[in-house]
Amino acid sequence: MNKILALACFCLLCSGNLIAQDELCKGAYFTEAEGKAFLAEHQPASLSEWQQRAEEIRARIREGMQLKTMPAKPASTPIMHSKKIMDGYTVENVAFESLPGFYVTGNLYRPLKPQKSYAGILCPHGHGSNPEGRFREQTQKRCATLARMGAIVLVWDMIGQGDSKQCEHNLAQGVKLQTINSSSALDFLLSIPGVDPKRIGMTGESGGGTQTFLLTALDPRIKVSVPCVMVSAHFFGGCTCESGMPIHKKGSFQTNNVEIAALTAPRPMLLISDGDDWTKNNPMVEYPFMQQVYRLYRKEKNVALVHLADEKHDYGPSKRKAMYPFMAGHLGLNLKAVTNSSGDIDETPAKVLDQKDLEVFNAAHPRPANAVMGDEAVMKLLEQ
Incomplete structure (x- = not known):
């Protein structure tokens, strides 16, 4: 019986592959002292040393995700409906396939005033409920204000949240699927007429911060990155969608989220941290x-x-107000458009809508018939 328990503790069956449990770095995997010591030990002394280390980290992330290359995107037409005219911006309900039968669901915010070209900003959200994810006040205000500044902004659901009910959030390969979704979100954003591929930013908090630094590490199309309340030397992400696959450790290889976030360099990056969590x-x-x-x-x-x-x-008001000038400076956005006569950033015109107004799928717009439903079916989709 002890041997059986030992084997169960050592391995996790994931998509037909055995993953050693001691290769999963969940939550506070290091102590604070260990995290600090790890960074001191891995402080690069030269650019060539860092570039060699960076390539190894990227390769290990892809290997750990079982995602050495992104899958081909389906050729289906995106779903877009229920455009709402707001104060200085518009909001649409959108969905698009990241894999055949898996729909990424979200909202697209655009400036109301036409421009010759637009910066594009990806806004993944963090874990949270009442309401979930992209429907929360902090998320809606962030997206609307960035749109008022002149950017086309996309926010989309974490798996298992919002309209994305095709699988549970704790899917064994959640970090793989959410990375595929993030890449597809970028493809969708870049497909919108007028979006300037040289002016693409990404910012999210908590689990959305993880999505931000992971996609930025893997995809050079992200030009500006603002991970909020997530980058930590000792905390690796407490959810399956962040650390449920061996992207930090394999055999003698070890990295942490600081090194992964540092793969952004030399592209502009702003860290936002607070005194009450793992970013203290x-x-x-x-x-x-x-x-x-x-x-x-x-x-x-x-x-x-x-x-x-x-x-x-x-991702409260002061954190958002730290992010806006950084995005404006590096993406050519109009900060004055959201600044009042006192010189303060004013988010008041960003109206918080009800969830029913932002949902993609409803009686009038049902989920497509080819949608793959359930954890088992989605896992099989990821194996293809």
């Missing part, structure tokens, strides 16, 4: 590591930190 040490631990990596590229001005020691884990 950013000023003393994580940010100095980032500065050193950017220093190797001679791009120290491209990395910044806003640390709010008295705040908690969210």
Whole structure:
């Protein structure tokens, strides 16, 4: 019986492959001291040393996700409906296939005033409920305000949340599926007429922060990255959708989320942290590591930190107001469009809509007949 238990503890059956449980780095995998020591040990001394390390980290992420290349995107036409005219922006309900039969669901925010070209911004959301994910006030205000600044903005559901009910959120290969969805979200955003591929940003909080630094690490099309309340030397993400596959550890190889986020360099990146979660040490631990990596590229001005020691884990008003100027400066957005006569950023015109107004699938717009339903069916889809 002990041998059976030992085997069960050692391996996890995932898509027909055995994954060693000791290769999964969940939650606070390191102590704070261990996280700090790891970064000190892996501080790169030269650009060539870092570039070699960066390539290894990217390769290990792809190997751990069983995603060495992104799958071909279905050729189906995106679903877009229920356009709403707001104060300085519009909102549409959208869906598109990331895999045959799996629909990424979300909302597209656009500036009301036509422009010759637009920056594009991906806004993945974090874990949360009442309401879930993209329907939360902090998410709607972030997307609407960025659209008022002149960007076309896409927010989409985490798997198992919002309209994305084709599988449970704790899907064994959730980190793989959500990375595929993030890549498809970028493809969709770039397909919109007028979106400038040289001006693409991405920002999300918590689990959305993980999606932000993972896609930015793997896809050079992301030009500006703002992971909020997530980058930590000792905390690896507590959800299956972040650390449920061996992207941080394999045999003698080990990395952490700071090194992964540092793969953004030398592209502009803003870290936003607070004093009440795993990002509380950013000023003393994580940010100095980032500065050193950017220093190797001679791009120290491209990395910044806003640390709010008295705040908690969210994407609240002060965190958003730290992000807007950074995005405006690097993506050519109009910050004055959201600044009042006192010189303060004003989010008041960003109206928070009811969930029913933002949902993609309803009686009038049913889920497509080819939608793959259930964890088992979605896992089989990921094996193809």
